[in-house]
Amino acid sequence: MRTATITRKTEETEITVEVNLDGTGSYDNVTKVGFFDHMLDQLARHSLIDMRIRAKGDLYIDDHHTVEDVGITLGQAITQALGNKRGITRYGSCHLAMDDAQIRTALDLAGRPYLIFNTEFSSDKIGTFDTELVREFFQALSVHAGMTLHIDQLHGFNSHHIAEAMFKSVARALRVAVELDPRKMDAIPSTKGTL
Numbered sequence: 001m002r003t004a005t006i007t008r009k010t011e012e013t014e015i016t017v018e019v020n021l022d023g024t025g026s027y028d029n030v031t032k033v034g035f036f037d038h039m040l041d042q043l044a045r046h047s048l049i050d051m052r053i054r055a056k057g058d059l060y061i062d063d064h065h066t067v068e069d070v071g072i073t074l075g076q077a078i079t080q081a082l083g084n085k086r087g088i089t090r091y092g093s094c095h096l097a098m099d100d101a102q103i104r105t106a107l108d109l110a111g112r113p114y115l116i117f118n119t120e121f122s123s124d125k126i127g128t129f130d131t132e133l134v135r136e137f138f139q140a141l142s143v144h145a146g147m148t149l150h151i152d153q154l155h156g157f158n159s160h161h162i163a164e165a166m167f168k169s170v171a172r173a174l175r176v177a178v179e180l181d182p183r184k185m186d187a188i189p190s191t192k193g194t195l
Contacts, residue, residue: 004080023050035129046171075144092177101156
């Protein structure tokens with residue numbers, strides 16, 4: 001089983017993330033940031049990665065530290081669960097529509113973190129959630145999962161739809177990338193021989 005449990009504790013947050021890359025998309029995520037919990041549930045459900053996330057953060061300040069630190073910890077958990085990455089598909093992409101929003105995602109689990117985030121939200125907040133935190137989450141996830149991640153917004157005017165389409169598109173791309181390739185189960189997917 002490709003699983004991992006990571007706990008991160010700082011003066012600002014305490015986060016525990018459990019993942020199973022070979023799951024069914026089950027989720028049990030509690031960060032006490034309502035919209036973010038909804039997005040994490042979408043990430044699990046559509047990637048088929050089982051996720052259990054518990055976060056306690058300094059929400060009396062704002063949601064920033066909690067959202068970023070969940071991204072860090074989830075990225076670390078994915079990295080640990082992937083191990084040496086033998087047999088994985090490595091690349092994934094998804095072109096996803098949700099009502100007015102259309103998002104294109106491409107990613108590579110090569111161990112080289114890089115984020116391209118071409119998006120524009122129509123509002124600063126979704127409920128009480130700061131839309132700028134979507135980028136913060138994906139930046140942290142990209143760095144700590146060693147993931148090259150490109151997210152492009154092609155259309156969209158409703159901020160909720162734009163954000164949700166992003167999480168679903170990344171999830172579907174991640175689902176493909178972490179899957180084991182039955183034609184190359186014993187190979188590292190690189191001419192270098194390592195990722």
